[in-house]
Structures are given as structure tokens and as C-alpha cells.
Amino acid sequence: MDKKTFENFKTLIFEKTGIHLTEQKVALVSARMGKRMRALGIPDYDQYYKYLTNEKSGHEMVEMVNAISTNVTHFFREGRHFDFMAETLRNWSKNGLGRLRIWCAASSSGEEPYSLAITATKNTPPGTKIEIVASDISTKVLQIAKFGVYKRQDVEKIPHETMKQYFQKGTGKAQDLFRVKQELRDLISFRQINLSTPPYPVEAPLDFIFCRNVMIYFNQDLRRILVKTMVDMLKPGGYLVVGMAESLSGIHENLKSVEPSVYFKSSS
Numbered sequence: 299m300d301k302k303t304f305e306n307f308k309t310l311i312f313e314k315t316g317i318h319l320t321e322q323k324v325a326l327v328s329a330r331m332g333k334r335m336r337a338l339g340i341p342d343y344d345q346y347y348k349y350l351t352n353e354k355s356g357h358e359m360v361e362m363v364n365a366i367s368t369n370v371t372h373f374f375r376e377g378r379h380f381d382f383m384a385e386t387l388r389n390w391s392k393n394g395l396g397r398l399r400i401w402c403a404a405s406s407s408g409e410e411p412y413s414l415a416i417t418a419t420k421n422t423p424p425g426t427k428i429e430i431v432a433s434d435i436s437t438k439v440l441q442i443a444k445f446g447v448y449k450r451q452d453v454e455k456i457p458h459e460t461m462k463q464y465f466q467k468g469t470g471k472a473q474d475l476f477r478v479k480q481e482l483r484d485l486i487s488f489r490q491i492n493l494s495t496p497p498y499p500v501e502a503p504l505d506f507i508f509c510r511n512v513m514i515y516f517n518q519d520l521r522r523i524l525v526k527t528m529v530d531m532l533k534p535g536g537y538l539v540v541g542m543a544e545s546l547s548g549i550h551e552n553l554k555s556v557e558p559s560v561y562f563k564s565s566s
């Protein structure tokens with residue numbers, strides 16, 4: 299891919315997703331766009347760019363966004379966050395907890411929101427109304443997440459008791475597949491939300507917002523706007539959790555760091 303074509307894709311991708319690509323990402327963009335070109339039988343990058351930007355239905359733009367997003371995730375990733383949430387929920391539960399509202403932004407293929415749903419049901423009193431919104435920009439991963447079916451290797455680190463309680467094992471040809479049980483799926487509403495275009499259509503106030511391992515793709519201006527918007531959506535006393543490699547230092551004055559990558563919204 300030549301420099302000019304890369305610049306075209308870079309600008310378009312930034313406009314559509316907020317993803318900020320440096321010059322070092324030429325190989326990545328070439329590989330991801332190449333996948334779409336093969337699917338469509340288009341032989342060169344410029345031609346694909348023209349097709350993409352002229353295609354009226356917007357379908358190819360969705361496919362391009364699906365192709366450019368990096369969706370790596372796994373169950374109970376960065377496990378300390380789930381321990382922290384469990385401890386917090388047990389504390390909140392001492393004073394009774396009628397309702398718990400969580401937003402999992404950039405939820406990828408569902409492992410993260412299902413891990414949140416398991417942690418929430420295990421650590422709140424029976425009868426607590428648990429509502430989780432899970433969102434992503436990619437329609438492809440949202441489809442996988444909604445379906446809630448995972449391979450044996452995806453779930454092998456989950457303790458046996460948890461598997462028994464929350465997953466249904468397939469039979470016959472599907473014996474290496476595991477589906478999240480309906481009662482857990484029912485706690486989550488999946489929707490497409492682009493984090494680069496606030497305000498976000500999620501009902502506030504929220505007790506927890508998990509926005510992990512996505513801000514690394516954004517520039518500082520977008521991070522600032524995103525964090526401000528999310529802080530406004532949190533209830534006082536609620537928590538914003540970001541990826542372990544993402545720090546919010548200096549980004550928002552109303553947030554107190556309680557441990558690495560976990561931020562508390564104070565009441566003032």
C-alpha cells in the first residue's frame with residue numbers, strides 16, 4: 299500500500315471509529331483491507347477505497363470497521379478487576395442492593411460481559427435486579443456475543459463449578475461447544491455503540507463502567523471526551539474500570555484512583 303492510499307484509509311478509519319493509526323500500522327491496514335478485497339474480488343487498494351467510499355448502502359463500511367477492529371479478549375481477563383468488583387458488590391450488598399447497572403463498553407465477543415454477569419450474580423443478594431449493557435462498534439463480534447457459544451479452549455480456565463452453573467455443554471457434534479445459559483444471557487442487552495461519537499445511548503446512572511483495552515486505539519482528545527462522558531454517566535460512588543495498560547492520570551479531576559486502572563467517582 300503506498301503512502302497516499304494509507305493516508306486515505308487512516309483518515310477514513312479515524313472518522314468512522316476514532317481509531318488512531320500511526321505510520322507503523324501500514325502492514326496491519328494492508329492485511330485487514332486485503333481480507334475484504336479478497337472477499338469482494340477487488341485487486342487493488344485504491345479500487346477498494348473507491349468502492350468503500352462510494353457504496354451507498356453502508357454495508358461495506360460496516361465490514362471494513364469489523365475488519366479493522368482488534369477483538370482479542372477472554373473470560374475473566376485481567377482477573378483483579380473481577381475480584382475488585384466482587385469485593386465491592388459484597389460491601390454494597392450489606393446495605394441491601396435493589397438494582398445494579400453496569401455498562402461494558404467495547405465488549406468484543408462477549409467474554410467480558412458474561413464474566414461481569416457471573417461476578418454480579420455470585421456476589422449480590424438473590425432478587426437483585428442486574429442490568430448489563432454490552433456494546434461494541436463491530437457488528438460481527440456483537441453477533442457472536444449475543445449467541446454466547448464458546449469453544450472448549452475459550453472456557454477451559456473457568457472453574458468447574460462456575461461452568462456447571464452458567465454454561466450448557468453441547469452434545470454430539472457440538473460436544474466441544476459451551477453455551478452461556480439463558481438466565482445469564484437475559485441479564486445483558488447487546489447493542490452497537492461507537493465510542494468515538496458521544497453522547498452514548500445507555501441509561502444512566504451506572505454503578506460500574508468497564509471500558510477496557512479500547513482507549514489505547516484512541517488519541518488523547520477522544521480519550522478525554524470519552525472519560526468525561528462516562529464520568530457523567532456514573533453514579534457518585536460508582537467505578538470506571540479501564541485496561542491494566544491504560545492510565546487516566548491527569549484526564550479527569552473528579553476521579554480518584556483506588557487501585558491501578560480502577561477509578562472511583564467521588565460525590566463532589
Ligand SMILES: C[S@@+](CC[C@H](N)C(=O)[O-])C[C@H]1O[C@@H](n2cnc3c(N)ncnc32)[C@H](O)[C@@H]1O
Nearest residue numbers: 315367371404406435436492493494510511512
Ligand atoms: C481489544 S478488544 C477489548 C475487549 C474487552 N474490552 C477486553 O478488554 O477484553 C477492543 C474492542 O474495542 C472495539 N472498538 C474499537 N473501536 C471502537 C469504537 N470506536 N467504539 C466501540 N468499540 C470499539 C473493537 O471492536 C474490539 O471489540
